[in-house]
Amino acid sequence: MIEQTMPDQADFLAACRDLLGDTYVLTLDADMAPFLTDWRDRFTGKALAVLRPATVEQVAGVLRACAQWQVPVVPQGGNTGLVLGSIPDAAGTAIVLSLARLNSIRALDPVNRTITVDAGCILQTIQEAAAAAGCLFPLSLAAEGSCTIGGNLATNAGGTAVLRYGNTRELCLGLEVVTPQGEIWSGLRGLRKDNTGYDLRDLYIGAEGTLGVITGAVMKLYPQPKACITALAAMPSPAHALRLLSLMQDHCGASLTGFELMSQYCLQLVAQQFPQLPRPFAEAHGQYVLLELSSSQSEAHAVELLEASIGAALEDELIEDAVVASSVAQSEGLWQLREHIPLAQAQAGKNIKHDISLPISRIADFIAVTDVALETAFPGCQLVCFGHLGDGNLHYNVAPPAGMTDRDFLANQDAINRIVHDQVHAFGGSISAEHGIGALKKDDLAHYKSPLELQLMRAVKQALDPQNIMNPGKIL
Amino acid sequence: MIEQTMPDQADFLAACRDLLGDTYVLTLDADMAPFLTDWRDRFTGKALAVLRPATVEQVAGVLRACAQWQVPVVPQGGNTGLVLGSIPDAAGTAIVLSLARLNSIRALDPVNRTITVDAGCILQTIQEAAAAAGCLFPLSLAAEGSCTIGGNLATNAGGTAVLRYGNTRELCLGLEVVTPQGEIWSGLRGLRKDNTGYDLRDLYIGAEGTLGVITGAVMKLYPQPKACITALAAMPSPAHALRLLSLMQDHCGASLTGFELMSQYCLQLVAQQFPQLPRPFAEAHGQYVLLELSSSQSEAHAVELLEASIGAALEDELIEDAVVASSVAQSEGLWQLREHIPLAQAQAGKNIKHDISLPISRIADFIAVTDVALETAFPGCQLVCFGHLGDGNLHYNVAPPAGMTDRDFLANQDAINRIVHDQVHAFGGSISAEHGIGALKKDDLAHYKSPLELQLMRAVKQALDPQNIMNPGKIL
Numbered sequence: 024m025i026e027q028t029m030p031d032q033a034d035f036l037a038a039c040r041d042l043l044g045d046t047y048v049l050t051l052d053a054d055m056a057p058f059l060t061d062w063r064d065r066f067t068g069k070a071l072a073v074l075r076p077a078t079v080e081q082v083a084g085v086l087r088a089c090a091q092w093q094v095p096v097v098p099q100g101g102n103t104g105l106v107l108g109s110i111p112d113a114a115g116t117a118i119v120l121s122l123a124r125l126n127s128i129r130a131l132d133p134v135n136r137t138i139t140v141d142a143g144c145i146l147q148t149i150q151e152a153a154a155a156a157g158c159l160f161p162l163s164l165a166a167e168g169s170c171t172i173g174g175n176l177a178t179n180a181g182g183t184a185v186l187r188y189g190n191t192r193e194l195c196l197g198l199e200v201v202t203p204q205g206e207i208w209s210g211l212r213g214l215r216k217d218n219t220g221y222d223l224r225d226l227y228i229g230a231e232g233t234l235g236v237i238t239g240a241v242m243k244l245y246p247q248p249k250a251c252i253t254a255l256a257a258m259p260s261p262a263h264a265l266r267l268l269s270l271m272q273d274h275c276g277a278s279l280t281g282f283e284l285m286s287q288y289c290l291q292l293v294a295q296q297f298p299q300l301p302r303p304f305a306e307a308h309g310q311y312v313l314l315e316l317s318s319s320q321s322e323a324h325a326v327e328l329l330e331a332s333i334g335a336a337l338e339d340e341l342i343e344d345a346v347v348a349s350s351v352a353q354s355e356g357l358w359q360l361r362e363h364i365p366l367a368q369a370q371a372g373k374n375i376k377h378d379i380s381l382p383i384s385r386i387a388d389f390i391a392v393t394d395v396a397l398e399t400a401f402p403g404c405q406l407v408c409f410g411h412l413g414d415g416n417l418h419y420n421v422a423p424p425a426g427m428t429d430r431d432f433l434a435n436q437d438a439i440n441r442i443v444h445d446q447v448h449a450f451g452g453s454i455s456a457e458h459g460i461g462a463l464k465k466d467d468l469a470h471y472k473s474p475l476e477l478q479l480m481r482a483v484k485q486a487l488d489p490q491n492i493m494n495p496g497k498i499l
Numbered sequence: 500m501i502e503q504t505m506p507d508q509a510d511f512l513a514a515c516r517d518l519l520g521d522t523y524v525l526t527l528d529a530d531m532a533p534f535l536t537d538w539r540d541r542f543t544g545k546a547l548a549v550l551r552p553a554t555v556e557q558v559a560g561v562l563r564a565c566a567q568w569q570v571p572v573v574p575q576g577g578n579t580g581l582v583l584g585s586i587p588d589a590a591g592t593a594i595v596l597s598l599a600r601l602n603s604i605r606a607l608d609p610v611n612r613t614i615t616v617d618a619g620c621i622l623q624t625i626q627e628a629a630a631a632a633g634c635l636f637p638l639s640l641a642a643e644g645s646c647t648i649g650g651n652l653a654t655n656a657g658g659t660a661v662l663r664y665g666n667t668r669e670l671c672l673g674l675e676v677v678t679p680q681g682e683i684w685s686g687l688r689g690l691r692k693d694n695t696g697y698d699l700r701d702l703y704i705g706a707e708g709t710l711g712v713i714t715g716a717v718m719k720l721y722p723q724p725k726a727c728i729t730a731l732a733a734m735p736s737p738a739h740a741l742r743l744l745s746l747m748q749d750h751c752g753a754s755l756t757g758f759e760l761m762s763q764y765c766l767q768l769v770a771q772q773f774p775q776l777p778r779p780f781a782e783a784h785g786q787y788v789l790l791e792l793s794s795s796q797s798e799a800h801a802v803e804l805l806e807a808s809i810g811a812a813l814e815d816e817l818i819e820d821a822v823v824a825s826s827v828a829q830s831e832g833l834w835q836l837r838e839h840i841p842l843a844q845a846q847a848g849k850n851i852k853h854d855i856s857l858p859i860s861r862i863a864d865f866i867a868v869t870d871v872a873l874e875t876a877f878p879g880c881q882l883v884c885f886g887h888l889g890d891g892n893l894h895y896n897v898a899p900p901a902g903m904t905d906r907d908f909l910a911n912q913d914a915i916n917r918i919v920h921d922q923v924h925a926f927g928g929s930i931s932a933e934h935g936i937g938a939l940k941k942d943d944l945a946h947y948k949s950p951l952e953l954q955l956m957r958a959v960k961q962a963l964d965p966q967n968i969m970n971p972g973k974i975l
Binding site (some may be wrong): 133134135137181191209213215223228248265273381382411416452454456461462486498499 | 683
């Protein structure tokens with residue numbers, strides 16, 4: 024189908040073709056399709072065009088054209104977001120601005136321990152470039168083979184290494200951003216200390232493309248650990264897991280690089296759906312924690328430290344049992360248990376997901392109270408609770424009672440979200456720990472944030488994007 | 500002297516007295532004096548009054564009154580800043596808003612590893628409260644006995660633990676801020692992950708009180724290291740020191756908690772002015788590095804790791820000699836050498852200070868080029884170069900040639916600043932690494948920042964403080 028465009032839109036598209044060449048201005052439905060549907064296949068938007076610039080200057084040219092013709096802009100990286108932040112709405116008036124062709128590694132400085140990259144670089148490509156230089160780029164998450172660093176920055180992505188290295192925000196030293204007016208801000212500084220005015224960098228990070236387009240970044244690198252070792256510990260309750268976390272942090276400090284909680288029901292689900300995976304314990308326990316230790320010294324040092332810590336935890340009766348991986352293969356087997364939880368859930372049927380965070384000290388109480396609240400409202404519902412306990416981040420997912428159809432269950436989605444998020448709010452937590460707000464959680468944000476905080480955010484948005492053309496309808 | 504006030508000012512002061520009580524509205528010169536002169540005694544401003552609220556609600560009331568009568572507000576913590584950021588200008592129309600009476604520790608959560616504090620808490624009080632709970636609050640700097648956490652946050656203070664723990668920004672999880680309109684934003688979250696909208700927290704941090712008044716904060720705590728050990732290494736050049744930094748980071752990872760560079764001239768100055776301090780080496784070397792290692796395990800582990808690393812550095816010919824402190828007293832003696840450099844400088848006469856940062860990999864080249872540029876322009880001038888090399892932060896200070904009077908020398912201050920800052924700029928560095936901009940470096944900021952970055956900052960300022968009553972004349 025050839026879209027009928029208005030005269031203004033035709034002028035705008037002609038200007039874009041002049042800027043980018045015909046090949047990189049997609050307007051046919053078939054060409055645009057991959058850019059219009061979200062990763063979890065829940066929504067398909069419409070766009071006036073998908074634009075694929077190759078340089079920062081082309082991005083700036085596109086933004087100037089968008090400002091001139093008042094065309095909304097939806098920046099897009101790998102389109103792996105989970106909150107409908109990188110696809111347009113159904114109006115068909117916006118363009119999708121794909122950053123995928125800006126995919127060069129601009130520089131790597133092993134002494135400064137920084138890598139300077141285009142926003143469209145795939146996360147895994149950056150990890151590999153760092154490793155080739157003997158360094159570690161620690162950001163790691165499930166979508167790393169297809170997500171881009173620009174998307175990671177725009178959403179302040181978390182992942183599995185936050186406990187030791189922080190979120191994407193903490194890994195970024197400098198940014199290059201194209202403003203909604205089409206100007207290029209070159210903030211590509213590689214400095215650990217810089218107190219020269221307002222922190223614009225952190226304002227753009229996590230803004231989900233609503234304040235400007237991130238086109239490049241300077242990211243921190245770390246020394247590669249010499250060894251990394253994994254264990255699985257079993258314990259009766261989340262409260263025991265919290266006490267184990269304190270003990271491990273006291274004993275291991277920054278060597279503790281992973282601390283992932285999984286309930287018995289999670290491992291049961293994985294065992295049902297993936298019977299080929301290891302089953303480390305003969306008996307069932309209430310909760311499990313996947314521990315990861317890294318050493319800058321040697322494997323022997325990591326093993327010694329891990330075994331001493333586990334010994335102390337057994338002595339304090341914090342844990343009932345533990346296995347330490349004695350090979351890379353065993354270690355990968357343990358991580359696979361953790362990584363297969365979402366896959367096992369998907370195979371088992373529909374579920375309602377929550378990406379929440381809490382003060383770490385409140386987690387056991389939160390789980391106890393919320394489990395009861397859900398069981399009372401929806402008797403027999405199944406709670407699939409796992410996550411990055413060391414960061415206070417839970418994936419607290421709810422599956423239907425045995426015998427209930429997905430359709431009947433999903434009809435209760437709003438009520439279930441409200442029960443979970445009300446408890447999160449009451450315990451001082453966040454309704455979006457690492458995924459962001461996008462279009463999906465916009466109403467939740469408006470419900471739970473204070474009017475003053477929303478007003479401050481709107482003032483910032485109005486100041487930097489007065490035409491409201493940057494990813495409208497996302498966050499605010 | 501009793502100030503003659505305008506009718507409007509009298510109404511404003513009456514409103515303040517209603518809010519705070521007469522005792523806490525200072526208008527007599529003698530009462531106000533301690534609040535009006537900067538730490539280094541370079542400038543004395545004038546104020547309409549010094550206000551000393553005791554609660555957040557009183558701060559909000561004061562801000563509402565200031566907004567109503569359009570009275571400029573200069574927030575002040577411990578008044579230990581180095582860039583004239585916490586004192587008013589000479590106009591006498593502003594109030595100083597002292598946060599010193601907001602000095603409660605509101606909560607300490609050892610499991611979440613957070614401490615919630617009033618802005619007026621003295622840094623050392625927070626360190627001690629953390630230690631009493633078996634935790635470490637790592638922010639540490641020379642003024643810690645009198646500076647406040649609110650000032651640390653407003654200036655994003657650095658200090659000696661940045662290499663391992665980051666700047667004040669990285670240590671803060673949540674803020675409470677009173678807006679210029681007198682509303683209270685309660686952002687006191689204790690979460691490691693929270694992706695719900697714009698990062699207002701980091702916007703207020705480092706804004707030097709120009710966007711609002713920080714009244715409370717949630718700060719991160721860490722496990723106390725079991726042991727901490729210090730060494731002093733000697734080497735021919737800054738380039739050797741940089742290679743040593745890479746080696747130490749590879750060997751020790753996060754256990755490396757201090758890496759301070761000092762030139763031969765620095766230690767010579769300290770030896771002249773403080774002959775009672777230790778002289779670790781019989782022979783002179785070009786440069787010295789103070790190394791600090793912390794271990795979450797034991798002193799034996801720290802010693803073993805440090806000695807192995809120093810052995811590797813000797814083998815690679817990165818260092819010429821080294822001493823490892825064998826007692827707490829010896830360790831303190833080595834730190835005293837470092838800490839006495841500014842004192843020795845002060846005793847020796849005037850000097851022109853620069854608080855700069857650079858990409859770590861450029862530091863040796865920066866020093867080489869800038870030393871020559873200064874020697875060419877001012878033959879015989881003395882370069883007192885030391886700093887937190889692990890963070891890329893140098894205190895690059897210039898003292899007069901032998902025989903030149905302080906007065907003649909200081910007449911060249913602008914020319915010397917320009918030479919140093921031009922090189923900083925050329926090497927991709929920052930003209931204010933950890934002290935901020937205040938009133939002192941405002942013109943430098945305007946000179947070196949891009950017009951676009953300044954325009955973005957002004958847009959943010961205008962959005963959040965449209966009346967321009969928050970610390971006017973600072974930063975922008």
